[in-house]
Amino acid sequence: MALSCLTLTANPSSVICKCKVSLPTAPHALDATYIRRAAHLADKSAGFTSPHPNFGCVIVSPSGKVSGEGYLYAQGTTAAEVQAVASAAELCRGATAYLNLEPSDCHGDHSAVSALLQGGVKRVVIGMRHPLQHLRGNAVRALRNQGLHVDLLGEDLTSNLIEDAQKECLLVNAPLICRASLRVPFSVLKYAMTLDGKIAATTGHASWISCKQSRNLVFELRGRSDAVIVGGNTVRRDNPRLTARHGGGHMPMRIVMTQTLDLPEEANLWDMSEVSTIVVTQRGARRSFQKLLASKGVEVVEFDILNPREVMEYFHDCGYLSILWECGGTLAASAISSGVIHKVYAFVAPKIIGGKNAPSPVGDLGMVAMSQALNLIDVCYEQVGPDMLISGFLQPLPDMVPVIPSLNETFVVDPTVSPYESRIIFFYKTWDPYGVLSNYSPHPIQMPDENGDCVTWMSVEHYYQAHKFIRVDDPLAQDCVERIKSAISPEEAARIGRSMQKQKPYLIRSDWDNIKIDVMYRALKCKFSIYPQLNSMLLSTAGSVLVEASPHDLFWGRGRDGEGLNYLGKLLMKLRSEFLGESSSSSETPSLTV
Numbered sequence: 001m002a003l004s005c006l007t008l009t010a011n012p013s014s015v016i017c018k019c020k021v022s023l024p025t026a027p028h029a030l031d032a033t034y035i036r037r038a039a040h041l042a043d044k045s046a047g048f049t050s051p052h053p054n055f056g057c058v059i060v061s062p063s064g065k066v067s068g069e070g071y072l073y074a075q076g077t078t079a080a081e082v083q084a085v086a087s088a089a090e091l092c093r094g095a096t097a098y099l100n101l102e103p104s105d106c107h108g109d110h111s112a113v114s115a116l117l118q119g120g121v122k123r124v125v126i127g128m129r130h131p132l133q134h135l136r137g138n139a140v141r142a143l144r145n146q147g148l149h150v151d152l153l154g155e156d157l158t159s160n161l162i163e164d165a166q167k168e169c170l171l172v173n174a175p176l177i178c179r180a181s182l183r184v185p186f187s188v189l190k191y192a193m194t195l196d197g198k199i200a201a202t203t204g205h206a207s208w209i210s211c212k213q214s215r216n217l218v219f220e221l222r223g224r225s226d227a228v229i230v231g232g233n234t235v236r237r238d239n240p241r242l243t244a245r246h247g248g249g250h251m252p253m254r255i256v257m258t259q260t261l262d263l264p265e266e267a268n269l270w271d272m273s274e275v276s277t278i279v280v281t282q283r284g285a286r287r288s289f290q291k292l293l294a295s296k297g298v299e300v301v302e303f304d305i306l307n308p309r310e311v312m313e314y315f316h317d318c319g320y321l322s323i324l325w326e327c328g329g330t331l332a333a334s335a336i337s338s339g340v341i342h343k344v345y346a347f348v349a350p351k352i353i354g355g356k357n358a359p360s361p362v363g364d365l366g367m368v369a370m371s372q373a374l375n376l377i378d379v380c381y382e383q384v385g386p387d388m389l390i391s392g393f394l395q396p397l398p399d400m401v402p403v404i405p406s407l408n409e410t411f412v413v414d415p416t417v418s419p420y421e422s423r424i425i426f427f428y429k430t431w432d433p434y435g436v437l438s439n440y441s442p443h444p445i446q447m448p449d450e451n452g453d454c455v456t457w458m459s460v461e462h463y464y465q466a467h468k469f470i471r472v473d474d475p476l477a478q479d480c481v482e483r484i485k486s487a488i489s490p491e492e493a494a495r496i497g498r499s500m501q502k503q504k505p506y507l508i509r510s511d512w513d514n515i516k517i518d519v520m521y522r523a524l525k526c527k528f529s530i531y532p533q534l535n536s537m538l539l540s541t542a543g544s545v546l547v548e549a550s551p552h553d554l555f556w557g558r559g560r561d562g563e564g565l566n567y568l569g570k571l572l573m574k575l576r577s578e579f580l581g582e583s584s585s586s587s588e589t590p591s592l593t594v
Contacts, residue, residue: 028157032165034058034066034098035127035153039168041071042080042100047223048249049074049491051321053130053431054172055112057084058098059091059121067091074489075430076440076459079103081112085119092119100127100169103139106430106441108533113142123149125157127169131180134433170397175321176431178342181398184312185320187340189332190221191361192347192387199329202355204237210347213385218326219244221345225252226320227278231331232258241268242326243275249492251275252324255315257331259306261285265292272297273503276552280314282306299552301560308338318551319429333363336374341394344376348388425541426558428549436537437546437572439464440490443534445526460523461490465497467519468508477507520556521571528575538576546572 041056052072057080059068068091070083081103085092103112116124124143129152130136143150151157153166170177175186192210193199200206208215222228223244234240235256242254254269254277261281269277270293279293283302290300303310308331315323325335335341346361367373376392383389427434430441439460447463449455450471457463466484469477480500487493501508509515528534548568550557556568 028159028162031125032161035165036168038098039100039172043172044071045073050250053176055080056100057081059084059088060096061091062094074491076442076490079112082115085115094122096123097121098125102126102130104135106435108436108537113139125151127153131177177397184316185323187323188343189325189341190345193361194351194353196352197360198353198358199361200359201353202358209349211385211387214347214387222252225322225324227253227255228324229255231327233328239268261289270296308335308340312340329363333365343393346390425544426547426549459490462493463523465493472509
């Protein structure tokens with residue numbers, strides 16, 4: 001499906017292309033208008049949280065007025081539909097709900113569907129089915145089974161306006177679509193060049209080609225990404241920081257890709273105080289330098305064959321949705337040749353620098369004739385200060401045509417068919433098949449405080465992070481507890497807790513290493529005891545090994561190569577045994593030691 005842009009937004013808070021809002025005269029014009037509005041809402045959290053499936057919801061009353069809106073802020077936060085229904089209140093009765101994406105951010109969480117049903121919504125219009133197979137079609141079936149009229153763009157509704165609206169739904173969730181269909185993160189190549197196609201002078205000097213407005217837009221692009229990739233040449237020449245500096249809360253991981261590990265001992269990227277850095281390199285490269293980087297807290301990942309495709313598949317397995325490439329021409333050419341670059345953002349400055357040997361943004365691609373040139377599709381143009389931003393796709397987004405017959409229907413035809421079930425169940429992100437096992441899942445818990453009073457915590461992660469500072473006689477520690485408790489998302493709670501632990505370790509309670517497993521166990525037991533659907537999900541994994549698939553957490557997760565301790569998985573398996581009556585111990589504290 002082509003993704004054409006009719007006009008561009010000049011709003012710097014959004015870098016997706018937006019279509020013109022047509023007057024509601026053509027067939028389905030109102031439906032298309034409100035679906036586009038839902039897609040724009042879904043994009044509002046970009047830069048403030050790590051990339052996640054983007055949901056927006058618009059409630060339109062029977063009189064034709066917008067009565068409620070909402071969007072998902074981060075994984076583990078209140079669903080867009082719940083917010084919109086609450087905002088609309090009684091005006092929901094008989095209303096139409098417009099959703100850019102089929103509901104469900106987490107398996108077993110039916111809050112979005114329940115909100116629409118309880119609010120009295122009569123009709124639901126959905127921009128696209130969920131790209132992830134384990135969530136695809138579930139909400140549509142649930143709503144229809146409850147008697148709601150559900151229309152899907154491209155299936156039940158078709159017209160030129162509907163097609164344009166559906167394109168916006170695809171654009172706002174392009175990273176999720178790539179993850180589901182291509183099994184690599186959505187990758188954007190960004191560069192700034194002069195009018196004569198140079199990214200630096202012959203001396204290598206490049207500050208600054210683009211204007212300040214363009215650079216601010218780059219900060220936003222970083223904020224929309226899980227990680228930013230550069231090559232060794234960029235580190236040696238520019239010594240970049242690669243921080244977002246966009247005013248949002250999310251800071252992308254920094255990745256350096258280098259064959260030889262020929263990097264300086266001192267660099268801004270080795271400063272871990274704000275955000276972490278990963279260096280990916282050829283196996284066996286400069287072992288002594290690897291040890292130096294490790295001493296600075298830099299993670300080094302070795303590959304038998306270092307190429308962009310292998311690296312992107314690795315970070316897909318790490319849960320990354322979106323990657324921004326800010327590399328030089330050599331690495332850019334390699335990434336393009338490997339087929340991992342999906343979109344290009346080129347900032348063209350009205351300057352001429354000249355120079356026969358001045359570098360260009362893309363190195364040798366092996367092409368000898370203009371007929372071999374790669375043509376961008378769905379090209380957009382936007383003036384940014386004196387610069388011109390040209391963006392477009394190197395490859396189209398995969399078609400998200402529903403797979404028919406579905407697994408359930410196939411099972412009816414052939415009862416011997418069953419889904420593949422691995423002996424090892426990995427979980428990490430909330431939108432993964434078993435994402436409800438994550439501490440980020442949107443399930444508040446109530447736990448007694450020191451006085452025996454019941455306190456509500458937004459998630460297990462909130463509870464766990466706050467207890468690092470509880471019972472510490474210091475106003476700063478008490479402030480940390482309150483900040484974590486009121487954090488808008490589990491991600492933010494974790495960010496506060498981890499950063500304070502790193503920056504002010506004296507605020508952490510002295511017995512934390514001895515009690516943290518008990519703290520986590522109590523929170524998990526509460527979560528899986530009070531939510532029947534979560535309990536059922538946990539019990540359904542009987543006989544399988546549960547593994548928290550974080551590549552960076554060596555205590556609670558598995559680590560990069562399985563070297564982690566996986567204590568979160570162990571606690572969940574212990575709880576499962578207790579719930580099944582298989583535990584030989586009646587104690588409510590875990591028999592796990594640090």
